[in-house]
Amino acid sequence: MILETKRLRLRPLSVGDSERIEELAGDYDVAKTTSTIPHPYPKGSAKDFILHVLEAANKGKLVIFAITLRGTHEIVGLINIHVNQANNRGELGYWIGKPFWGTGYGTEAANAVLAIGFKKFKLNKIYAQAFTSNRGSWRIMEKIGLTYEGTLKQHIYRFGEYFDLAVYGMLREDYVGITK
Template identity: 55%
Template structure:
């Protein structure tokens, strides 16, 4: 599937033309500090390499990565992906959104769509995600999207010179099928 459409978003494959916008939005310290892997400061020109690596990983079926595009403005506002483990039929959900778009429900909308994609299209058995405990915006998105709290790993990672606790959330396909509002998820998807 090349793209997923929701009420307000278009989730599409990353394009080379997204590089400058990625550098601008991900280069914001407030965005970078909420993630484990976004460098800060964001090196100029490195977003092009990142996009190319994503394309290579997609070819190897180890990731399903999507640009989040706000339909109304047609602007790239963030990134969402599933890091895939085929032998275990699981995906690790990861996402970030530009600071100007925080608190508007875009994360929850995108996560719900990617859950539907992961369970229905990719036939995953489990989807999980982690966030810094200091980033309640991220783990609240997980809760709103239907993932369940699974535990906290104390001082599990070092980021920008500090150790951070990671909170983990997850959802099994059988839980998704029983409790998730499938009609809403299906309404959000379009081929």
Template identity: 35%
Template sequence: MEKFPMIETERLILSQLEEKDIPFITEYLQHRIYSDLTSNIPYPYTENDAVFWLKISKEAFENNTGYTFGIRNKEGRIIGAIGLHDRDDDKAELGYWIGMSYWNKGFVTEAAKAIIDFGFNELGFNKIFATHLLHNPASGRIMEKIGMKQEAVLKEEVKKDGEYFDLVMYSIFKDRDSF
């Protein structure tokens, strides 16, 4: 794909991350809870972290290995992000976060449904999977709402701040009946 896609849902616009998003991303991810509930968001989260993340997101798109979308309200303000990253063998990994003031409003579920459809219909993946830390069951509920089923618990899969954590893995398949 030469041009980064834009996907519109009932309440959201999913589009490429932009430099103007950096202050908002930095502000949202300042809260320690994001680091505590995810395997790859550092604490403290700095502007340099956001700049680096935008850079690697752009490179992933250019290398055809990933799509990281800003989750935006209809006014165009970023409220979170969602990504789909190629993991070879026709499968991709889904990841997401959303600003705390937007939690429990169905925005991630809405965005994830659109990204799953994009991954199967536009990118041709056979399997899309996502993981969450065992102590973040809310993320697992999102995965279930979009049709994913729990596939495995990966014991001590992540080492963060010198401690090992289990990851719960969910999957969905293109034919959606493979499980």
């Protein structure tokens, strides 16, 4: 599946993307905004990551895209929805490479993925979480219409300290992109 927006093309990942993912995700400033990107990023491990997420996608547990600039293959970040089929919900996750922060690419990509989550996959709820210290991430959630649901106190232990998570969500019935 490929999604296109005004400035972006969201396409499937391939093993050939591993070096670019290591380059962008290997930046400490990117890694520290997530709960899972290792730092330092182990050389060669992006290939294993890609194979793992593609397997999860084939099982219907994940929808993941490389965020690229339209007209190029240049990856600027990744975006996904972890699908919980038993509860008909998905968790939106994303990261944008530091050279592309402040461009609106995260918001543009998140809007596109939110739409397919509700329209194509018929999810009842889509939610996302971000460190409360990561203003850029939770601002994306607000811009795409997710509503603040609460804070999980000291929920993540990372790089030697505890972090609070802000949780945002949207129900299918509240998504204005769906015609009833």
